[in-house]
Amino acid sequence: MPICVKSAYFIGALIGETVVPGEGAIVVDTKSVRILYMEDDAGLARILQKTMQRLGYIIDLAGNGEEGLAMAERREYDTVLVDYNMPVCGGIDVLRILTARQKHPPVIMVTGNGNEKVAVEALKLGATDYIVKDVDMGYLELLPLVIGQVLQKQHLINEREQMLAAMQESEGRYRKLVELSPDGIVICARGRFVFINPAGVTLLGAPGPKELLGMAMIDFVHPDYRDIFKAQMRQLEDNGYNVPWIEERFIRFDMADIDVEVSGVPFTFRGEAAVQIIFRDITERTLAKRRLEQMAHYDTLTSLPNRALFFDRFTTMLEQAKRYGTAFALLYLDLDSFKQVNDSLGHDVGDLLLKKVTERLTGNLRKSDTVARMGGDEFTVILSRINEREDAAVVARKIIYVLSMPFDLKGNQCSIGVSIGISVFPDDGDDTETLLKNADTAMYSAKESDREKYQYYVSPEAVEQST
Known part of the structure; x- marks a missing residue:
């Protein structure tokens, strides 16, 4: 398995900067994925449980939010599915309580058709993702893909935390980890590249790092996504908040388009405020999602x-x-x-x-x-x-x-x-x-x-x- 570098610590070790890490996340046991599903419709809950069990997942059911929170307190889960509309402690209340805890599993909000505004609110409150239930139960086909994406993101967060813990071993080793990371890792100061790792050079289709240093990051963002990217950068630079993974599209050095997933954390470069941006190619995943949508309609x-x-x-x-x-x-x-x-x-x-x-x-x-x-x-x-x-x-x-x-x-x-x-x-x-x-x-x-x-x-x- 290739080593993925997600921490500002490693960049700091590489270019001689000091960075304070953020809060870590729990480590997921990938051999047996356990999911908690909070749903007041017992029949629907059993259908989803049987569907996911056939795919190898372990599914625990809770009839309402109060019961689900108690179960999440007693046992560790890899992810939690929360139905928005529950009579006892609704989905939004459950989300607020879970995300307030120091350590909590990623939360996927399950909403009905017409509740897209609820999904957006859930994402703002800390939900990792959401899925919309449809009357034909087609969402059951998409759910494993959504859960896989959420678990992958959580795994990367856990991986970053493990790498942070290994910081004391060897700065030379961290340098290699950054260089060998399959994800693009860049440092931007005042919106321009001041560092980029080899994977970033390859993903952006450039001949080498020298051709990219000094260029504006925004020039590589597809016009359809520039407003979103600018909002991400403002959040990083003005508020100092980490930016969660968001799907976007970049324009490579050779003018080809590439679907990417982008995240970022605040950084300090030579005493000046900067940002660390991580991005990866998700073209295959995007195509798979489109194929699923094609099959459904x-x-x-x-x-x-x-x-x-x-x-x-x-x-x-x-x-x-x-x-x-x-x-x-x-x-x-x-x-x-x-x-x-x-x-x-x-x-x-x-x-x-x-x-x-x-x-x-x-x-x-x-x-x-x-x-x-x-x-x-x-x-x-x-x-x-x-x-x-x-x-x-x-x-x-x-x-x-x-x-x-x-x-x-x-x-x-x-x-x-x-x-x-x-x-x-x-x-x-x-x-x-x-x-x-x-x-x-x-x-x-x-x-x-x-x-x-x-x-x-x-x-x-x-x-x-x-x-």
Whole structure:
């Protein structure tokens, strides 16, 4: 395992400066990670416990904040998950009490949808991270990643404390630790580099340290993150507070972008106030997080929005239509003859057909419209801001035409059709469930029709009146 240097002590040993260390953190036993979860919903707590136990974690449950604080007093935990909304000693109160203790495990605040402000407040009060619960329980897939990040940060804090304890052994050894650290370590005085270790030179893509010394640190921060970085530096320079790890983006010496995690501590360089900044490359972790988000919201075969993302966009469209008094249409599509193609030519050809159908759908709709795969050979289309009901029929006929053209599937010429049901807001419903149900009903009417392969929803009352 490479040695990671996180302490201003080591830089001080290297360049002849004296630094007073801050408070240390407890050492985590990485062989058996024990987590305390404070949650008043017993059923939800058991689901999370079983999920995490399958991954090798040891999970203790507390039914409320008061019980959880007592358990944290009796036993050491590697991290604590705290539900924000608990009837007895809420999550924020638990956070305040835990962080007031001299030694405490890192805290992850668990909030519900719409409580992002609570999450920000929790971070300000000392929470290490937070995660938002969603109704589909998708957060259970992201939770191991969040816990892993928190434990990694805590491990680095512990590692720094161990290195501080080893200070008396040999200044020469500390010099090597700094030079061999895989993390970039720099000292900035008046915003400019006065020291940078070899890893920092490599991470910033510079030919050598001489090319960086004297340059402004802010020039290497991506424009999107410069306000955040400036706030970090003000906190370090004006208040003397350590800056926790924050994800940012740097622009390297060769102008390439790099995702980094940045932390900092106050420092003294030749009698002048300075800052020590530590940063590491987290590009792989960022890509992994993006892949998880992609899997959670998009269909793996067609890359279209899945049911979860469809309902999210559908709800947003409905809210906007109600606010501005506009109309929109929902089209429910079911492919005709898809089963025959899938059964006769195989699932690989069936999958290829679904991909080609996706290409034709997305290529013949506006960018403001949403196409989603609901499963199997069923798709939905949200037509935003239509002027009149007939607009939906125009699009439906266009879809029927483009999907009626033959498909070349690995040398096989195949033809299919499509049946389309249409519901229009606000005529056919004013909530997502009603509009979706009515579009589905209209789609089945289209399948049974001998004429048009698309049908508008017609209410039972209207049918009775027509007869």
